[in-house]
Amino acid sequence: MSERENTTLSIVEDVPVPKHLLSTAKFNSPWEQLKWEKSLPQNDRTQARPSSAGKTQSGGLLRSASLSTRRVQRPPPATRPLSNPAEIHRWENIRKTDFLVPPITDPERNAPLSPIKEAILSPKESPTSSPARSPARSPTTSHFKSNRNSMYEVYEKAKVRGVALQRKHWVRLLFEYSLYALLILFVYFVLVGMPLWKGAVWWLYWVVRTKFVIQGGYAITIGLAALYAFLPLLILFEKDPPTIDDSNLDLEKNYSNAKDTALIIPCYKSANIIGPTLKAALKVFPPQNIFVIANGNNETPLDNTEEVCQPYGVNHLWVPVGSKIVAQFAGCYAAKGFENVLLIDDDCALPPNFPIVADRLKGRVKCIGYTIKSVGPDSSKGTFCQQAQDLEYKMSGLQRAFFGKLGSATFPHGAISIWNTEFLKQTFYEHPGFSVSEDWFFGDSCRRLGGRITMCSSVFVETETPTSVFFSGSGSRGGFGEMTIFSQRFKRWNFFFVVGMYYDIKYILTSWKLGWWEIGAKLCVFQEVYETLIYLMAPFMLPISFVVRPEFCGILLGATIGMYIINVIIFNEIHLRKKNERIGYVVLIFYYTFYKIALTVINVVSCYWSLYKYARYFASRHPKVTEDQQAIEVILSLEQDVEGSVSDEEELLRSHSENGNAYKRLTLTRTVPERMEDWPLRPEMEQTGDYSFHSPSWI
Incomplete structure (x- = not known):
């Protein structure tokens, strides 16, 4: 008792x-x-x-x-x-x-836990529980289930967020036309004002005419421009990597880095151009590491890209959501087990001695961009316009390399960059999800998360570019397919110039996660703010200055053009000569000057055009990739394909798809190669056209 x-x-x-x-x-x-x-x-x-x-x-x-x-x-x-x-x-x-x-023991007090604590801890993992308490599961299965559970949580949040972001049709119309009205009112009451009062343009004219600020204003403007133009010339491009014929330790290290790096190639209707890209990639990567991610707003592929990929033995994925950033998001999850991912466009041809600089991704460095070059068909120099773009791309690469050493580049070029896989997944949660200028927002998200962006300048990766500035004949390109620079930049590249100022200023004032590297990073970011302000002020300052002091302004304009010509000559004769990449003087002196003037006009007009287009674009709210229900459905479909089973959550996902339609599924084709010893790609394989491989021993 x-x-x-x-x-x-x-x-x-x-x-x-x-x-x-x-x-x-x-x-x-x-x-x-x-x-x-x-x-x-x-x-x-x-x-x-x-x-x-x-x-x-x-x-x-x-x-x-x-x-x-x-x-x-x-x-x-x-x-x-x-x-x-x-x-x-x-x-x-x-x-x-x-x-x-x-009974379970408390590790801190070395005493048995009370029955209540033991009941609460069980069946969850307790501090001293042993694997014998639950049936053993393989680490891979546990990892997949853990990832799927977390993605289902993201999916549930995406469904709720998707409903919250929806605007009714009348709300979108009200938002759009309210912005139109606001722009009209701003132009009249702020800029013009007459006859009610003198507007900002009149007062700007009065200040320039009476206060003699032209000299000082131009001195500051040209001084900053010269500083940003000539400082990058203080560094040189890196030395060329060893060729594939050299028995060099660096090349062996490159093969080792290739084993841990996945190559992700998002593409859209790229059956006609993906072949040469894969042929070049197979000289650097084993086929199991290559993921071609075709995408489009259709349940079935839009072309025969998969059939083109099959002879090369690479992985092909069809993503039924037409978005490059969603394709990249799916690629990160398809490339499971790879520590790093290399993102390239479908028209980028990797050189045979392409350096995989994954070993540089350490510390705060989370992304490395590569310098690129513009080429014509079959790697030719192309038209004068393409050669001018070649010079522009290489100068931009040197500037990013300079600021990467100083702190961080603003963003890597969208054509090619290498990332730490887990960090890249984190950036999708920070990325605003815009399908335009997604590479710029990748850079902004990277810096906000505390990651540095540096450059590898030892090689120039080829990418095909538009053939002319304003008018073009027949032809086709990969990606968005623009055949003129005007279509490429006016309608797409420059769209977020003005909105980008908000993100840049916000970063300069609020982000300090890079420590001392923030100083160089913010100097680089301020350059973008400075250039956009010049584009916005140019339609007012230039006409007023020429009206008030035409001779003086003409001299200053000529001096500015001469300064940039000297800048490109130094770059061409010193930096490009050492890389054996010089541009002809006909293009350099004559065509490039008018090319840059035309680009300046395009940039100025596009800034004001984008202000008008923002009304309709932002009338609809845009979710992040991780808030996009269709994008998460694709990832869940991929998780199920990898794990090879259909869970209750998968059935629930199917039943909850909107409007009774089938939810977005990703189609994954993993080709099992037949011969292993043929990687890296050998010349006889190119001659025979047989690119099949055995599975490498490390897979």
């Missing part, structure tokens, strides 16, 4: 609780106990407790016949009857397992 008085069983089956704890607990009422009981995990654990009375024996296992002599009277719905005793042979099997273990 004394034993009964000292120890009392709780109303929860098989969980012994000391009497003094039960009597002092604040859940003594039947309803409070029922609420507490429901909060405990249903672990169905059985405790064997010795007792001198009130017990029965079944199959050798002692089980309490009653919970307590002080049984609490609960409402009938709350009563939970004891389960029927199992058969004897089942109890014998249970006794032979490891499920019945001694």
Whole structure:
């Protein structure tokens, strides 16, 4: 009897609780106990407790016949009857397992945990629980299930967020036309003002005419321009990497880096151009590491890109969402097990000695861009316009390399960049999700998360560019397919110039995660703000200045053009000569000058055109990739394909798809190569056209 008085069983089956704890607990009422009981995990654990009375024996296992002599009277719905005793042979099997273990101990006090703590911790992982408590599962299966569970949580949030972001049609119309009205009112009442009052343009004219600020204003403007133009010339491009014929340790390191790096190639209707890209890539990467991610707003592929990929033995994925950033998002999850990912466009041809600089991704460096070059068809120099773009791309690469050494580049070129895989996944949660200028926002998100962006300038990766500035004949290109620079930049590249000022200023004022590297990074970011301000002020300052002081402004304009010509000559004769990449003087002196003037006009006009287009674009709210229900459905489909099973959540996902339509599924084709020893790609393989491989030993 004394034993009964000292120890009392709780109303929860098989969980012994000391009497003094039960009597002092604040859940003594039947309803409070029922609420507490429901909060405990249903672990169905059985405790064997010795007792001198009130017990029965079944199959050798002692089980309490009653919970307590002080049984609490609960409402009938709350009563939970004891389960029927199992058969004897089942109890014998249970006794032979490891499920019945001694009480868990507290590692801090080296004492057994109380039954309540043990019940709460079980069946979750406790501080000292051993793997024998639950059936062993392979790490891969656990990893997949963990990822899927987290993605299902993201999916549920995306569904809620998607509903919250939806605007009714009348709200979108009201938003759009309200912005149009606001722009008109701003132009008249702020800029013009006449005849009600003198507007900002008149006062700007008065200041320039009476206060003699032209000289000082131009001195500051040209001084900053010269600083940003000539400072990058203080560094040189990196040395060329070793060729594939050299038995060099650096090349062996490159092969080692290739094993841990996945090549992701998002593409859209790229069947005509993806072949040469894959042929070049197979000289650097094994086929199992290459993921061609075709995308489009259709359940089935829009062209035969998959058939083109099959002879090369690479992975092909069809993403039924027409978005480059969604394709890249899916590629990160398709490339499971790879520490790094290299993102390239479908028209980028990697050189045979392409350096995979994954070993530089350490510390704060999370992204590395590559310098690129403009080429024509079949890697030719192309038209004068393409050669001018070649010079422009290489100068931009040197500037980014300079600021990468100083702090961080603003962003890597969208054509090619290498990322730490896990960090890139994090950037998708920070990225605003805009499908235009996605590479610029990748850079902004990277810096906000505390990652530096540097450059590898040892090679120039080829990319095909538009053939003319304004007018073009027949032809086609990959990606968005623009055949003129005007279409490429006016309609797409420059769209976020003005909005980008908001993100840049916000970064300069609020982001400090790079430590001392922030100084160089913010100097680089300020350059973008400075250039955009010049584009916005040019339509007012230039006409007014030429009206007030035409001779002086003409001289300054000529001096500015001459300064940039000197800049490109130095760059061409020193930096490009060392890389054997010089541009002809006909293009350099004559065509490039007018090319840059035309680009300046395009940039100025596009800034004001984008202000007009923002009204309709932002009338619809744009979710992040991680808030896009269709994008998350693609990832869940990929997770299911990798794991090879359909879960209850998958069935629920199908049933919850909107409007009764099938949810977005990703189609994954993994080609099993046939010969392994042929990687890296050998010349005879190019001659025969047979690019199949055995699976490498490291896969």
